[in-house]
Amino acid sequence: MTTPRVHLDLIGLVVADMGKALAFYRRLGLELPASADAEPHVELTLPGGLRLAFDTTDVVRSFDPQWSPAVGGPAMSLAFHCGSAAGVDAVYEDLVGAGYRSHRQPWDAFWGQRYAQVLDPDGNSVDLFASLADG
The missing domain is CATH 3.10.180.10 (2,3-Dihydroxybiphenyl 1,2-Dioxygenase, domain 1)
Incomplete structure (x- = not known):
């Protein structure tokens, strides 16, 4: 086969x-x-x-009657490119300002990206990122 x-x-x-x-x-x-x-x-x-x-x-x-939500942390994550390092900060501030939960404030990651994490309403991690070279 x-x-x-x-x-x-x-x-x-x-x-x-x-x-x-x-x-x-x-x-x-x-x-x-x-x-x-x-x-x-x-x-x-x-x-x-x-x-x-x-x-x-x-x-x-x-x-799936036996289904239950994951426990102990986010079950998955999605990552959204924000166009620029400043874009990461702006999107993060927009989401947190709208009442969504921050998981990690924006930081300059050692792998060369501006990065932040927020949680969606169901607790899934949503990553925000852009290259540091993109200002």
Whole structure:
């Protein structure tokens, strides 16, 4: 039997409150219609073709009754390029100023990037980054 060719096609996030989750990701530039806030499943295709999906806990439990959220820290993280080092600071301040939780304030990482971390409404880590060379 020939092994099928596989590729990453979709990243799925489980959310407790769709409206709160989508509001957070809209602030990071994702184009999600307001009508999606009341939906149990939402997905969008990102540039390059990768899909990002959001499912409520009720949807996940409908096909996996044993599902429970991860404990002990963020279950996953997404990283958003902010265009410049100053962009990292601006996006971080926007999110924290809007009431979202900081995980790590912006810092100059030893690997040559300006970096910061915030938590989305479900506790997932969201990394903000840009090259230090991009000012």
